[in-house]
Amino acid sequence: MTKKRIDKFGKTFEYLKDPETRERETGKSLLTVDGAIFQGIPFEEMDWKNIVFKNCDFFGNYDIGPNTQTNVRYEDCRFSGILSFGKTHNVRFLRCAWVGAPVMFAEKGSTDTVFESCTFAGKSPDPNQQGGVGSHGDAEFIDCYAKWFSLVGDASLTLRKCECEGASIETDSEANSGDDFLSSKVVIQQSKLRGYFDMRATNLHSLSIQDTVIEYFDISRSTVKQSVVIERVRGGYLNMYPQQADSLIVRNSQILGNDRKIFEAYAGGIKNIEIESVVFGGGALSGSVIVAGGTGMDLSNPRPRINQSIFIKDCSIPNLKTHHINTSSLLLKGCKLENVAISSSFIDKLELTGNTITRAVDFSNTNTKEHHIQPLPKNSTKLDGSNIRLN
DSSP states (O other), X not given: OOOEEGGGSTHHHHHHXXXXXXXXXXXXXXXXXXXXEEOSSOEESOEEEEEEEESOEEXXXXXXXXSEEEEEEEESOEEEEXXXXXXXXXXXXXXXXXXXSOEEEEOTTOEEEEEESOEEEOSOSOGGGOEEEEESSEXXXXXXXXXXXXXXXXXXXXXXXXXXXXXXXXXXXXXEETXXXXXXXXXXXXXXXXXXXXXXXXXXXXXXXXXXXXXXXXXXXXXESSEEEEEEEEEEEEEEOOSBEEEEEEEEEXXXXXXXXXXXXXXXXXXXXXXXXXXXXXXXXXOEEEEEXXXXXXXXXXXXXOOOEEEEESOEEEEEEEESBEEEEEEEESOEEEEEEEESOEEEEEEEESOEEOSOEEOTTOEEEEEEEOOOOTTOEEOTTOOOOOO
């Protein structure tokens, strides 16, 4: 199909440039634009409604920026440059492609904006040279492929049945009024996250990941108002080190590690940590599962307590390192472990029950108010600097 510039489309071009005239002449009937090239002709500060763009190319910098789009669909279109989708309501992108480093966002307040079976192909693994597509409101990505690209949804973002390689999620949160900040609800389901998946330093309302394959996931330095929930995940290394979260829940997953790193959780910023029915690592040499932080390095002057509970149940963990934590309760129950280190910590209630521990246990410099400890391997338990007493 030979494409032509949009200004060669006669009445269709006039209707796009003058939506008010179009509505007077055609009412709310659907306008179809097929095989047009949008480049070098400005479309700004207008309201597009009830339009289908098919096989169109949108190229340019700042010259395409409608005020609003309502009931608009893009099918098999291509985009590049710096464009604005305006404020979108019920807008669909189907089998569209973004190549290079384009920057294109729907504006704040956008709702029901969906990208389905789309391709986002970046030009470099360098984050400073990557493009970004999404919404400063709601965005949903279904069955999409993204490589070296940033996907954006400031109010909410959903990835479903997507495949990502070296991609990232951004939530460029803004203050609404006073202390009321816009923070994103992020949901990732039935997807494959290959390579390094970056969610560092984001401001989230919540994060939920289910039925997904993950190679290297990083949420360090992020702030989460409510919960992080990870269920039925398979993969490599998870860096669960947000600065703040109400809870972290990891269930029914297999996390084998990557480059000797397996899993890390920040007990100094997460109020409640629950890990249940998870297989970690592939043996004693595969690295450690780390749940740490909360006291600071100076045990004589510990930081104020953030964490209230750490609950680890029915897990397989070759090496568990829980150190420098300050918590009300730590329960380790029904797990298969080789080495356990619960050291340099302040724990009101510590309980180890029903675990299989085959090698060493280290309670060095850990103090409790109450503890219930199962029988442990003889001559393999360190208690230096601890007030723990074993039966």
